[in-house]
Amino acid sequence: MTVIPVDIAGRPYEVRIGSGLLADVAGQCGTRLRKPHVPIVTDANVHAAWGAVVEASLRAAGKQALWRILPPGEATKSWEHLSATVDWLLGHEVERGDHILALGGGVIGDLTGFAAAILKRGCHFIQLPTTLLAQVDSSVGGKTAINTPAGKNLVGAFHQPALVLADLDALATLPARELASGYAEVVKYGLIDDPAFFAWCEAHGRAVLAGDANARAHAVATSVAAKARIVAQDEFETTGMRALLNLGHTFGHALEAETGFSNRLLHGEGVALGMVLAARFSARRGLMGEAEAERIAAHIASVGLPADVRALGLNVSGGQLAAHMLHDKKVDAGRLAFLLMRGIGQTFLTKDVSLAEVSDFLADELKG
DSSP states (O other), X not given: OEEEEEOOTTOOEEEEEESSTTTTHHHHHGGGOXXXXXXXXXXXXXXXXXXXXXXXXXXXXXXXXXXXXXXXSGGGSSHHHHHHHHHHHHHTTOOTTSEEEEEESHHHHHXXXXXXXHGGGOOEEEEEEOSHHIIIIITSSOEEEEEETTEEEEEEEEOOOSXXXXXXXXXXXXXXXXXXXXXXXXXXXXXXXXXXXXXXXXXXXXXXXXXXXXXXXXXXXXXXXXXXXXXXXXXXXXXXXXXGGGTTHXXXXXXXXXXXXXXXXXXXXXXXXXXXXXXXHHHHTTSSXXXXXXXXXXXXXXXXXXXXXXXXXXXXXXXXHHHGGGGOTTOBTTBEEEEEESSTTOEEEEEEEOXXXXXXXXXXXXXX
16 A cells, blocks of 8 residues: 655645555544444445445444435536535534545545535545546545536635545446546646656556556556645645646636536546647647647547547537636636646646637637
8 A cells, every 4th residue: 555645734644545445444544433323425336336345344343334325427516416415414413523435536525525614614524536537636635616507616615635545446447438537637747747757658558547557556646646745835726836736627627618517528538638738729829849739639649538629529619618718716817827838747827828819729729
């Protein structure tokens, strides 16, 4: 097992990465599970795959699981499901000192974490991420949120987990598309500030997706260590450092909004295409060479992720697509904040990008 500390001032916690962690969830959580009944929020797919394993571990420790099983998919991150989940937790008399378990991918982790943040002004929760995306990104760092009609993750809170258990065995149960979607967030860490890791991804990315245990362990551990380092420096995204973790997300969220936050475009797929667009936009501005931008696109495409916006078949103008960005959380005084690249591993934040410039760029990308 690899243990990576997340050094948040006053609230440090561990991310444990390894195999068999869900089968030993009671032992891993230890005294954090202080009552006979343990509230667990999950979705129907994850419960079918891992519910019995988790329940057996708890039962062996003299605990009983209390299950809240939600529908799978991005639509679950809603006011309706948040409200019902909070009412369910209150109905089970969850106290501030209790720990709620979030068993699932980013949707479950985000919704459960937000429920924990607002329940009695803050309860503890433990992340049990079962997708690659959640293990390398959303389960670490304390961002919790739901979606609204105006956009993705616009209502939420910073609320750190007490512990993260990333069981690599869970990745074996993922559909290929979900696994590839999560891989986009792995590539992101190379593009932010680690060109050597991007080169490693080019050499081993397909092995990660094919099930190579060593490659998966390295990808998850390297990604988590990178995120932990950035989050420890800028927990609340006040200095601009943590904003680097949103590479590809401004374009990606606009594409997700245009496709209705549906299975037509998974979050990681949107991020993958968003990173390609960020690279091409950077090249268009003369910040990086076109060949380097296309190197990024080629790797994204080589693992089966979208690298061409035209393939989505959107009936939309560049201006309409860019308009979604006005709801982005990084908008400041009406100005767009963009993550661009001076090269692979050289991502930076800028606020000198106009909506008209982005609209023109997207119009050209949509036309090809």
